[in-house]
Amino acid sequence: MLDVLKKSVPRPIRNAMRRIGHAVLHPGYHSIPDDFGVLRSFSRTSATKKVLTASTRNYRARAEIALDVTSNYPGGDYLEFGAGSLNSFRSFIAAFDLNGLAERFPDSRFYAFDIFGDPDQGSGPPKEERAYFEHWRNPFEVAAPIASLSSYGALKDRCVIVNGYFQDTLTEKLKAEFRNRKIGFVFVDVNIASSYKQVFDFLLDVMKPERIFIEIDEYFEEHKPPIHTLYQDFAAKAKQRYNLDSMYMRNAGAFGALFCLMPAA
Numbered sequence: 001m002l003d004v005l006k007k008s009v010p011r012p013i014r015n016a017m018r019r020i021g022h023a024v025l026h027p028g029y030h031s032i033p034d035d036f037g038v039l040r041s042f043s044r045t046s047a048t049k050k051v052l053t054a055s056t057r058n059y060r061a062r063a064e065i066a067l068d069v070t071s072n073y074p075g076g077d078y079l080e081f082g083a084g085s086l087n088s089f090r091s092f093i094a095a096f097d098l099n100g101l102a103e104r105f106p107d108s109r110f111y112a113f114d115i116f117g118d119p120d121q122g123s124g125p126p127k128e129e130r131a132y133f134e135h136w137r138n139p140f141e142v143a144a145p146i147a148s149l150s151s152y153g154a155l156k157d158r159c160v161i162v163n164g165y166f167q168d169t170l171t172e173k174l175k176a177e178f179r180n181r182k183i184g185f186v187f188v189d190v191n192i193a194s195s196y197k198q199v200f201d202f203l204l205d206v207m208k209p210e211r212i213f214i215e216i217d218e219y220f221e222e223h224k225p226p227i228h229t230l231y232q233d234f235a236a237k238a239k240q241r242y243n244l245d246s247m248y249m250r251n252a253g254a255f256g257a258l259f260c261l262m263p264a265a
């Protein structure tokens with residue numbers, strides 16, 4: 001607690017303020033304690049717990065974005081590219097439910113695209129990206145914890161797990177399906193430039209001149225080629241083909257960014 005407050009505030013109020021002052025981002029183990037906005041020392045915290053605590057904050061930012069987007073939702077489907085573990089995916093479904101969208105948009109679905117822990121499937125990864133995909137190797141039930149969706153009630157029946165490499169799953173058939181649907185929010189969390197490029201090319205083929213939210217997880221990270229230039233190229237094409245303006249809305253857990261593509265006047 002700040003010294004100035006220690007002296008001037010009566011004890012019962014001080015105790016209440018101490019509790020309110022804690023930014024509890026996740027109960028218990030992953031909470032980030034602060035004293036009126038000043039973070040407490042982590043010097044006695046293990047390296048593992050530091051990593052977990054810091055990444056919890058990033059996931060919290062994604063959850064906030066899900067809440068922001070669903071409180072001003074244009075309708076349509078949620079598409080998550082790089083949905084392995086279904087963490088952000090579940091946050092979006094919860095936020096959708098909380099904002100009463102299940103009833104308002106009864107046709108909306110939630111699409112999860114990933115290899116879900118199996119780098120050996122389909123056409124396999126390009127040779128130079130094998131190490132990246134090996135990093136995500138996991139049993140299917142860990143990479144795609146479908147059982148965890150049952151707690152979201154009837155919304156679990158609107159979830160579509162699209163299992164495979166994007167080069168195998170983002171087919172002409174799937175494009176034809178999406179041209180008959182509406183997209184409300186796209187979250188791209190795929191780490192590598194080649195995967196971002198495949199997703200942007202797919203979106204350009206299926207989107208419409210309508211408002212869409214799009215979150216780019218690695219927007220502010222250093223990459224070769226940079227993800228932000230791939231996004232800017234995508235946004236320029238969206239302007240050219242659909243007369244959509246890309247508006248920056250907020251950052252997403254340090255390195256990500258949320259945009260809204262809005263029809264120009």
Ligand SMILES: C[S@@+](CC[C@H](N)C(=O)[O-])C[C@H]1O[C@@H](n2cnc3c(N)ncnc32)[C@H](O)[C@@H]1O
Pocket residue numbers: 081082083084085086087088089113114115116117133136164165166167189190191192195
């Ligand atoms: C950072 S993880 C996703 C984490 C997830 N969004 C969450 O909420 O925890 C990135 C994922 O992107 C997937 N991915 C990247 N490129 C891909 C591609 N070309 N095809 C399929 N999946 C891909 C990986 O398999 C990996 O699971």
